[in-house]
Amino acid sequence: MVLPRSFYERPDVVLLAKELLGKYLCTRQDGILTAGMICETEAYEGVTDRASHAFGGRRTERTRIMYARGGTAYVYLCYGVHSLFNVVTSREDIPHAVLIRGIIPSDGMEKMQERIPDKKLTGRTGIGPGNVSKLLGIHYSQSGADLTNKPKDKKGFHIWIEDRGVGTETSMILSGPRIGVGYAGPDALLPYRFRIKHQPG
DNA sequence: CATAGGATCGCCT
DNA sequence: GGCGATCCTATGT
Numbered sequence: 001m002v003l004p005r006s007f008y009e010r011p012d013v014v015l016l017a018k019e020l021l022g023k024y025l026c027t028r029q030d031g032i033l034t035a036g037m038i039c040e041t042e043a044y045e046g047v048t049d050r051a052s053h054a055f056g057g058r059r060t061e062r063t064r065i066m067y068a069r070g071g072t073a074y075v076y077l078c079y080g081v082h083s084l085f086n087v088v089t090s091r092e093d094i095p096h097a098v099l100i101r102g103i104i105p106s107d108g109m110e111k112m113q114e115r116i117p118d119k120k121l122t123g124r125t126g127i128g129p130g131n132v133s134k135l136l137g138i139h140y141s142q143s144g145a146d147l148t149n150k151p152k153d154k155k156g157f158h159i160w161i162e163d164r165g166v167g168t169e170t171s172m173i174l175s176g177p178r179i180g181v182g183y184a185g186p187d188a189l190l191p192y193r194f195r196i197k198h199q200p201g
Numbered sequence: 202c203a204t205a206g207g208a209t210c211g212c213c214t
Numbered sequence: 215g216g217c218g219a220t221c222c223t224a225t226g227t
Contacts, residue, residue: 042208051208062223080220082209099208130209140222180208202227213216 002150003161008070008089013096016089017043018194022168023161025085025103027136031154034111034136036103036126037166042178043192044086046096051184054095065144066095073159075133075143082130083140087147087161101179102127102195105135112136172197 003023010016018041026035044052046066053063053076065074066088074086074097086097103126105112112135113121126135133139142157151158175191182188 044208053208058224060224076208077220077222079207079209080222084208086208101208128210178208183207204226205224207221207223210219212218 001163002148003071003163005069005071005148008087008147009091010070011090011094011096013045013089013098014043014192016087016096017041017098017192018168018170018173020087020098020100020161021173021194021196022166024106024164025100025132025136026107026150026160026162027138028151028154028158029111029137030156032108032111034105034108035162036105036107036132036135038100038102038161039104040100040102040127040193040195042099042101042194044097044099045190045192046090046094049184049190050187051178051181051190052095052097054097062143063095066097067093068144070096071146071148073138073142073145073147075138075140075145077140078130083133083138084129085133085136085138099129100132101129101193103132103135168196 024035047057054066069092070089072088074088078084086099090096150160174195176193178193
């Protein structure tokens with residue numbers, strides 16, 4: 001099932017960051033599907049969060065997408081090199097977002113391998129937000145894309161998130177401070193990073 | 202217009 | 215663990 005608008009429009013971005021664990025982030029480029037199970041996320045809590053691009057109600061050309069309604073993609077370029085993919089959540093004008101930091105590759109392995117010609121695709125290749133976008137072919141020019149449709153046409157590029165019935169129990173979720181947000185003062189310590197505990201065996 | 206710096210990654214030692 | 219890549223974005227003059 002493609003996650004509907006109602007999933008994303010709920011107000012609690014921290015809860016949503018946890019609920020996105022176990023869901024499948026999917027892209028389709030000219031008819032070819034690639035996807036992976038989300039295993040790591042971070043919550044960015046809108047205007048009150050010093051680590052958020054929208055802190056203090058900041059609206060710029062880049063961040064205006066964060067004020068769109070839940071279920072919109074916010075993708076931006078980091079360090080001039082990496083496209084980082086976020087899911088906008090909550091209602092229009094409330095700039096909450098969840099950064100997808102890791103996936104376990106599941107669909108279209110051959111296509112994903114093509115996207116990383118100098119590396120061998122393994123179960124760990126999708127760890128790191130820059131790597132997520134690389135495997136799935138996501139580019140910052142796709143910022144603003146609607147995530148709530150799984151289009152039928154084969155042309156072009158599409159992004160969505162699916163629930164495939166994988167449940168993630170609270171006991172299987174690790175939390176801790178977010179990565180690379182030392183500039184955020186006290187908010188750098190918030191436990192807004194979530195990971196699925198590594199399964200032994 | 203000029204400039205500093207970034208929600209990273211991978212290679213180097 | 216250290217650092218360079220690489221370029222857009224935000225901000226200041």
